Amino acid sequence: xxxxxxxxxxxxxxxxxxxxxxxxxxxxxxxxxxxxxxxxxxxxxxxxxxxxxxxxxxxxxxxxxxxxxxxxxxxxxxxxxxxxxxxxxxxxxxxxxxxxxxxxxxxxxxxxxxxxxxxxxxxxxxxxxxxxxxxxxxxxxxxxxxxxxxxxxxxxxxxxxxxxxxxxxxxxxxxxxxxxxxxxxxxxxxxxxxxxxxxxxxxxxxxxxxxxxxxxxxxxxxxxxxxxxxxxxxxxxxxxxxxxxxxxxxxxxxxxxxxxxxxxxxxxxxxxxxxxxxxxxxxxxxxxxxxxxxxxxxx
Amino acid sequence: xxxxxxxxxxxxxxxxxxxxxxxxxxxxxxxxxxxxxxxxxxxxxxxxxxxxxxxxxxxxxxxxxxxxxxxxxxxxxxxxxxxxxxxxxxxxxxxxxxxxxxxxxxxxxxxxxxxxxxxxxxxxxxxxxxxxxxxxxxxxxxxxxxxxxxxxxxxxxxxxxxxxxxxxxxxxxxxxxxxxxxxxxxxxxxxxxxxxxxxxxxxxxxxxxxxxxxxxxxxxxxxxxxxxxxxxxxxxxxxxxxxxxxxxxxxxxxxxxxxxxxxxxxxxxxxxxxxxxxxxxxxxxxxxxxx
Amino acid sequence: xxxxxxxxxxxxxxxxxxxxxxxxxxxxxxxxxxxxxxxxxxxxxxxxxxxxxxxxxxxxxxxxxxxxxxxxxxxxxxxxxxxxxxxxxxxxxxxxxxxxxxxxxxxxxxxxxxxxxxxxxxxxxxxxxxxxxxxxxxxxxxxxxxxxxxxxxxxxxxxxxxxxxxxxxxxxxxxxxxxxxxxxxxxxxxxxxxxxxxxxxxxxxxxxxxxxxxxxxxxxxxxxxxxxxxxxxxxxxxxxxxxxxxxxxxxxxxxxxxxxxxxxxxxxxxxxxxxxxxxxxxxxxxxxxxxxxxxxxxxxxxxxxxxxxxxxxxxxxxxxxxxxxxxxxxxxxxxxxxxxxxxxxxxxxxxxxxxxxxxxxxxxxx
Numbered sequence: 035x036x037x038x039x040x041x042x043x044x045x046x047x048x049x050x051x052x053x054x055x056x057x058x059x060x061x062x063x064x065x066x067x068x069x070x071x072x073x074x075x076x077x078x079x080x081x082x083x084x085x086x087x088x089x090x091x092x093x094x095x096x097x098x099x100x101x102x103x104x105x106x107x108x109x110x111x112x113x114x115x116x117x118x119x120x121x122x123x124x125x126x127x128x129x130x131x132x133x134x135x136x137x138x139x140x141x142x143x144x145x146x147x148x149x150x151x152x153x154x155x156x157x158x159x160x161x162x163x164x165x166x167x168x169x170x171x172x173x174x175x176x177x178x179x180x181x182x183x184x185x186x187x188x189x190x191x192x193x194x195x196x197x198x199x200x201x202x203x204x205x206x207x208x209x210x211x212x213x214x215x216x217x218x219x220x221x222x223x224x225x226x227x228x229x230x231x232x233x234x235x236x237x238x239x240x241x242x243x244x245x246x247x248x249x250x251x252x253x254x255x256x257x258x259x260x261x262x263x264x265x266x267x268x269x270x271x272x273x274x275x276x277x278x279x280x281x282x283x284x285x286x287x288x289x290x291x292x293x294x295x296x297x298x299x300x301x302x303x304x305x306x307x308x309x310x311x312x313x314x315x316x317x318x319x320x321x322x323x324x325x326x327x328x329x330x331x332x333x
Numbered sequence: 334x335x336x337x338x339x340x341x342x343x344x345x346x347x348x349x350x351x352x353x354x355x356x357x358x359x360x361x362x363x364x365x366x367x368x369x370x371x372x373x374x375x376x377x378x379x380x381x382x383x384x385x386x387x388x389x390x391x392x393x394x395x396x397x398x399x400x401x402x403x404x405x406x407x408x409x410x411x412x413x414x415x416x417x418x419x420x421x422x423x424x425x426x427x428x429x430x431x432x433x434x435x436x437x438x439x440x441x442x443x444x445x446x447x448x449x450x451x452x453x454x455x456x457x458x459x460x461x462x463x464x465x466x467x468x469x470x471x472x473x474x475x476x477x478x479x480x481x482x483x484x485x486x487x488x489x490x491x492x493x494x495x496x497x498x499x500x501x502x503x504x505x506x507x508x509x510x511x512x513x514x515x516x517x518x519x520x521x522x523x524x525x526x527x528x529x530x531x532x533x534x535x536x537x538x539x540x541x542x543x544x545x546x547x548x549x550x551x552x553x554x555x556x557x558x559x560x561x562x563x564x565x566x567x568x569x570x571x572x573x574x575x576x577x578x579x580x581x582x583x584x585x586x587x588x589x590x591x592x593x594x595x596x597x598x599x600x601x602x603x604x605x606x607x608x609x610x611x612x613x614x615x616x617x618x619x620x621x622x623x624x
Numbered sequence: 625x626x627x628x629x630x631x632x633x634x635x636x637x638x639x640x641x642x643x644x645x646x647x648x649x650x651x652x653x654x655x656x657x658x659x660x661x662x663x664x665x666x667x668x669x670x671x672x673x674x675x676x677x678x679x680x681x682x683x684x685x686x687x688x689x690x691x692x693x694x695x696x697x698x699x700x701x702x703x704x705x706x707x708x709x710x711x712x713x714x715x716x717x718x719x720x721x722x723x724x725x726x727x728x729x730x731x732x733x734x735x736x737x738x739x740x741x742x743x744x745x746x747x748x749x750x751x752x753x754x755x756x757x758x759x760x761x762x763x764x765x766x767x768x769x770x771x772x773x774x775x776x777x778x779x780x781x782x783x784x785x786x787x788x789x790x791x792x793x794x795x796x797x798x799x800x801x802x803x804x805x806x807x808x809x810x811x812x813x814x815x816x817x818x819x820x821x822x823x824x825x826x827x828x829x830x831x832x833x834x835x836x837x838x839x840x841x842x843x844x845x846x847x848x849x850x851x852x853x854x855x856x857x858x859x860x861x862x863x864x865x866x867x868x869x870x871x872x873x874x875x876x877x878x879x880x881x882x883x884x885x886x887x888x889x890x891x892x893x894x895x896x897x898x899x900x901x902x903x904x905x906x907x908x909x910x911x912x913x914x915x916x917x918x919x920x921x922x923x924x925x926x927x928x929x930x931x932x933x934x935x936x937x938x939x940x941x942x943x944x945x946x947x948x949x950x951x952x953x954x955x956x957x958x959x960x961x962x963x964x965x966x967x968x969x970x971x972x973x974x975x976x977x978x979x980x981x982x983x984x985x986x987x988x989x990x
Contacts, residue, residue, distance in 0.1 A: 044525065045448025052439035055495040056461060063472030064464055070471065125365055128358045135359075141610060142366045145373065147617065148606040150554045152572040153595040156579055157372040160379070160588055167388050171375070174392055204368070212618050224715035227682055232729035232784065233703035242728070246719040265467060268556045268572075275580060276560075287467050294474055295561050305471050313468055347701045 070306035083303075090307035099279050100308060103289040106270075109195060110202060110285070111263040118203045119255055122210035127240070129211070130218045140215065147208035155272020158201050162186035162273075187274065194274065194283050202269050206262065210255050217251035218244070253327035257320055264316050267291070286312045376599070380404050380592035387589045404593035411583045413566060414594050417574030424559075424570055425552040428490050429545055436500045436544075441529050443500070444507035445515060455504075461497045474561050484565040493558060499544050502619070506540040507533055543616035546609060553602055571598045625693055625787040625820050627656040627679065632688035634674050634844075648674040650844040652688070656822065656837075661814045663831030663852075664824045666841035667867070672824045675841070676790050679822065680709045692787055705788075708781030708819075712793040714773045716765040722776050723761040726751055729784040751783040754813060771802045778810070782817065789814070791823035795830055807834050828868050832856065840864050857972070862982035865906045865975055871935070871951070873975070875944040878905035880985075885976070887942050892920040893969050895976065895987035903985060904944070904977040911973025912936070912950035914958060918966035922948055924958060938965055 070076065071091070075084035094100050125143065129136055146154070161171050164185040173183040184190070186197045221244065229239045245252075267287040270278055278284035279292060286308065292298045293305035379387060381400035408414050442448070443455050473492045482488030510533060518528045534541065556572035563569055569577060575598060583590050606613050632652040635645040649671045656662055664672040677683040679690060681702030689698045697705050716725050726748040730739055739747070752758045755775040765773055774794065781789055794810060795803045811834040814821045825831050831838045832852040840847040840855065840863075848860040859865040865873050879886040880900050885893045887905060912920075914936070922938035925947060929935075934957055936950040950967065958965045976985040 041446065042448040042450075045442050045446040045451060048438040048442035048446060049454065051435040052458075052495060052500060055435055055491075056458075056497065058476075059473055059492040059495065060461055060464060060469055060497075063469035063476070066472040066475075067468050121365075125362065128362050131358055132355070132362070139362050139366055140614075141607075142369055144606070144614060145369060145603065148550055148602040148613070149599050150572055150575070150602070152554075152556055152575045153598045154372055154376075156575060156591060156595055157376045159579075160592075161372065161375060165586070168391050168393060171393050204372075207369075209617065212614060216618055222713075222715070224711050224713060225717060227702075228709070228711060228715040228717075228780075229728075230682070230702045231680060231707060231709045232732055232780075234728070234732045235734075238732065242720075243717060246717075261465075265465065271556070271576065276576060290467060290471070291557065291561065294471055302471050302475055309468050309471060313465060316465070343704050344699045344701070347704070 067306045067309060070303050071310050073303055076301075076303040090303045091311070094304055094307045094311065097304075099284060099292075100286075100289050102279075102282060103284040103286045106195070106198075106283060107264060107266065107285045110199060110266055111260060113195075113199045114202045114206070114263055115256060115259040117199075118206050118210060119252065119259060121203065122207055122214055122255070123252070125207075125211050126214035126218055127244075129215050140211075143211050144208045146205055147212075151205060151268045152272045154205075155201060155269060158197065158204075159187055159273050162197050164189070188281075191282060194281070197273055198266075198270055198283060201273060202263065202266060205269060206259065210259070213251055213255055214248065217248040221247045250327075253323070257323045257327070260319050260323060261316055264312065264319070286315075373599075376592045376595050379589050380596050382589050384587055384589055404587075404589040405597070407583065407587070407590040408593040408597060411587075411590065412574070412578050412594070413569075414574060414578075414597060416567065417569050417571045418597070420568060421553060421570045423486060424489055425549055427486070428493050428552050429548045431490065431494045432496065432499070432548055433541070433545070435495055436503055437529070437534065437541075439500045440503035440507055441525075441533065443504045445529075445533075446525065458497055458500065462501070470558065470561065473558075477562055482562075484563050484568045486568070488562050489559060489568070489570075493552070493555065496548070499548070502544065503537065503540060506537050510536055539612075542609075542612055543619065546605070546613055547616050549605070550602060550613075574598075626658045626691075627788055627820055627822070628689075628691040629654045629656075629675075629679075630689040630691070632675070632678060632690065633686050634671075634678060634683060635686040647844045649678065649685075652846055654839065654846070654849060656820060659818045659820055660836040661811065661834060662820075662822045663835035663838040664822060664841065665828055665831040665838050665867070666826065666847075668826055670841045671844040672826075672839075672841050673792060674844075676709075676792055676822065676824050679788065680707050680790050681705050682709075706784075706786055708784065708786030708789045710774075710777045710781045710789070710791040710794055712796060714765075714777040714797075716773055716776055716780070718765055720764075721761065722752070722757065722763050722765070722768070723748060725765065725776055726761075726779050726783050729780060733784075747783055748779075751779040754782065754816065755779045755809070770798050771806055774798065774806060775809075778813065782813070782819070786819060789817075789819045789821040791821065793825060794823055795825065795827070803830070810834060829870060832868065840867060842867075859975065860984055862904055862906065862977040862984075865977070869908060871909045871949045872945075873906040873908050874948045874950075876905045876907070876940065876942045877944060877979075878903050878942065878976075880976070885974070887920065888940070890919055890921060893971060893974055895971075895974075898976060898985050898987040902979045904979055904982070906975040906977065907969060908973040908975075909935075909949050909951040911970045912952060912967040913970065914950075914952055914956045915966060915968045918968040920967045920969060921964055922967070924962055924965045927957060929954070936965060 072086050072088065073083035074087050074089045077083070129139060129143075132139075162173075163170050164173060164183060164187075169177075169183045170186075172186065176183065184193045186193045225243050225247070226239065229243055234242075265287050266285045270283050270285055270288060274281040274283045276296070278288045279298070284292065290305045290309045290312070293301045293308060378395070378397060381402070381404070382390075382397045383399065383401050383403065386397065386399065443451065443458075469492075477483060477488045477492070480488070482491075514532060515528065518532060523531070554572060555570065556576075559568075559570045559573050560576070563573065566574075566577060575594060578591055578594055629652050632649055633647065634649040635647050637645055652675060664675060666672045674683060678685050681697070681700060685698060689696055691697065692705070717728065720728065727744055730744045730747060733739060749758060749761070752761060755778050757772060757775045757779065760768060760772060760776075765776065768776065774797070778791075778794075791810070795806055798806055807830055810821075810823070823831075823835075835852055837849060838852050838855055839849045842863055848855050848864045850858075855864060856868050859868065862875070866875065876887050878892075880895065880898050880903055882900070883894060883896045883898065884891040885895050885898075885903075885905055922940045925937045925939055927934055927936055932954065933951050934954050936952060936958065938948045938950070940948055971989045976987060977983065978985055
């Protein structure tokens, strides 16, 4: 009897550090954020509030900065998730078809994963930016094709969105290529041999065999891609600086942080409401994704 | 069967198609490789151009004939890059070490020990994986501020220590170690803790290394939390340092020096990756997410 | 369709330190007559599967030629050969139903060969009926038993009316009962369709029971080609003799002297025409006749009853194997308590082989 009790105690003792950390920095904040989001007129200096209600939500939903952030985030998601998944699929197929140099290409393609987003973002900024001294390298290349110089960093909205999408795709590609190449490599080669014996055209092999076989991984990437893209923030900071609202390139997560801290900060209630709205959006999209994948993924 | 088939033609066409496909394939693979590599090349190139040379090039040049290391000196002297670097190393090492201390016993308890409430506890742990960090950052920010831990390593490190996912990953790995070993150790009178340190940890070394690598990458690149919790440049990590350099930089728009800083910041992880290439890639495909 | 293999050789570059090439198939010559069922037989790693892959086109030979009828298909890619291949693990597409699997090859047809939807369906159901799976068309492969999957795989290979049908270890994934049933099924399907069929197996019983001809291979080299009974009765060398027959042949070290075969001190058989020297003497289990005045004496170990026959297990110092097994009819069972047993030998069941090369040494049988 004592032995059993001892065992119980020991088990919980081993878990204790994890429980303490998770409780303080994950569970408590989760509950707290819900409370913050309904405390109206919260004052962080005096830590008082005037009432309970949904005012914070309605404020956030009417805030033009938030609406701009939502628009930016949705555009980013809609553009980058399908594009990056598609390009990653093409690259993985290409990688899968070669033998020499494959490892070299794989290593190169993985590099962005291990780089500091902020640091390399700076390089992208320099490549795209127009300054008094130079139009920047990208504009130089654009001129080869007869296109006029555009300031991608401080210029028109579409140009800034383009750079943001481009950089986001550049950053997320390693993970997707890695996952898809290993998914492709794990398809039993006998299926391809069987298809060859039956004179199957390569497009049909891809569409009828490869794609269904790797569809679970594609859906996994789409789902994680949606979640990741909805949380975009540091890529935008890297390109456009910390004052994203001024640049008109803020994201929802950026809005949350701006509400919390910095020159526009000090409003944890608004930040909480915005974060919960984001969470609701992500959850909805993920559930929809899962429902679609259930219908289309075979296994 | 009776119709005359030109086999020679079919063979030649098949071979030609294969060659053409391969050429196109290599072309596009190389194109993407160039897109990936080009920013790295450009940062290296710009970092060795002199300030005047860089600014006089209205049309940027793809090579430089007079490379200089002056920018690197500037990066370490004009701004506190060395300090950011040191801070990041301290932050990374302590966070990773603390995390291991926390997650190993937890994974061990879930995988091996039998105690009342284990199943429920594990289910609750798993459900914590769904909580996005953006939600909890808000309260953590307030908590750390109220504890007057802003601009301290404690404030930086504490909320970054635990990861439910790594506990899960490690637990799965621990569970693959056969029960017989545990029973044999019990028969020999080995206690649970000794069994954990002498048997399970050595056997699970590959997974532990994977987790360490993933956590190091995560720490080295972390930006959001450090940005919220530090506004004193003495506690900046490299990401914040880079952002600081970008915004208040070298007193002037000194891009070569900035690029030198970027190179210095990027180099350690790239080196780590090139050394542990297979481990990193295997680890990321098992447990990484980014994007 | 006649299939001709001419000097077919396949080398694989070796990965070991020496860098010697591995010769998987060495100078294979065989003209397979139209409409026959051929069993490619040998231990694992003997090159039989490589041979099959060379015929299917999944591998290209290092040298030699392959002809289908008059057409040289040596360098032709597999998709243009019109070959049906049944994989060892069936390679059924797991996400497609049985019907979709069978339809798959038909949907690939283009140009003049293109079929209408109704024709495809008709051909697919015909193929399904031939292999007796017409009740399972809407199932997924994972819902089928191993034997049913095998039939689907055969139907998929047959539906496009291949010029040659190839089966790679078709029975190895089935349990013993199903194996017996399926091999008869393969024979029936082959005879109904009349398609030249080549199958690979390591199980000699399987090959012998249904093949028109068998090819015995070892280490990439063809040891013997012939009708199953001929190869069994008249093996070209010691390897073939040992490989065919259950229980396996009993091998003794013997001596030829003056037209007599000596095993130990006993002259066990008269073998006119064979030169003197040391030999391997193989005696099939059914080659022993128990007789009180027999020439060949063995130490009796035990008797195993199998019903109609009994198996006499005995021992002899010159035997190359651990024990000798003789199959005799139950009436001639040795008496209880006997320490030795004496046999006369059936001359046709005794085979002599060169002690060095293992080549067969013929002798006259009266």
